[in-house]
Amino acid sequence: MQGLIVDWGGVLTMPITAAIRRWLKATGVDHNHYGEVVRRWVDPLPGESSPVHRLERGELAVEDFEHLLSAALAHEGSAVEARGLVAKMFADLAIYEDAMTSLVTRARVAGVRTALLSNSWGNEYDRSDWHEMFDTVVISGEVGMRKPERGIFELVLHRIGLPADECVFIDDMAHNIVAAQQAGLVGIVHRTFDQTAAELEPLFPGAAWIHQRLH
Numbered sequence: 001m002q003g004l005i006v007d008w009g010g011v012l013t014m015p016i017t018a019a020i021r022r023w024l025k026a027t028g029v030d031h032n033h034y035g036e037v038v039r040r041w042v043d044p045l046p047g048e049s050s051p052v053h054r055l056e057r058g059e060l061a062v063e064d065f066e067h068l069l070s071a072a073l074a075h076e077g078s079a080v081e082a083r084g085l086v087a088k089m090f091a092d093l094a095i096y097e098d099a100m101t102s103l104v105t106r107a108r109v110a111g112v113r114t115a116l117l118s119n120s121w122g123n124e125y126d127r128s129d130w131h132e133m134f135d136t137v138v139i140s141g142e143v144g145m146r147k148p149e150r151g152i153f154e155l156v157l158h159r160i161g162l163p164a165d166e167c168v169f170i171d172d173m174a175h176n177i178v179a180a181q182q183a184g185l186v187g188i189v190h191r192t193f194d195q196t197a198a199e200l201e202p203l204f205p206g207a208a209w210i211h212q213r214l215h
Contacts, residue, residue, distance in 0.1 A: 003167035008118035010172030019092040033076035058141035062122035106209035148179030
């Protein structure tokens with residue numbers, strides 16, 4: 001393997017579900033109400049337009065999405081202010097996980113080509129250290145495509161300058177890993193740092209940038 005491509009939320013940050021749980025608790029939005037709305041939008045019926053998909057592709061303004069989400073939650077029985085909703089939902093994801101960010105940085109220093117591939121809900125990213133971590137960055141809303149669409153994997157491979165079978169993709173969503181594998185990449189579903197590092201070992205044999213954290 002010559003390339004390492006990683007997701008943002010849930011890989012370089014705390015699990016997205018943990019951040020959402022904190023937001024739900026702080027706002028009083030019912031977990032089941034939120035889950036019902038998001039399930040419909042993440043996995044819409046054939047022919048239905050999904051606000052989540054449109055937002056991730058950059059086809060829907062954040063403010064418009066916030067009003068749609070606020071209205072949908074109100075319909076379920078949970079009231080929440082629309083303004084700033086997305087920023088508040090993802091506030092805890094501003095804190096990076098040192099273990100994974102360090103691993104990616106060490107990989108790049110060691111000569112591995114690195115990339116970020118993230119579906120964005122229009123949220124702001126702390127990009128202060130990205131110049132040290134990544135050779136290229138692909139954000140869904142900036143390129144008009146989203147995971148698990150094949151085209152976004154082809155784009156990140158083009159930008160990183162490597163064939164699919166020489167790249168590993170790490171994501172916390174299993175369906176994105178399936179899509180990456182169908183596009184020819186090697187995929188790892190991220191659960192914990194130690195588990196991910198252990199799965200990287202046979203793909204980058206003898207790589208000190210992995211073992212530094214394990215030992």
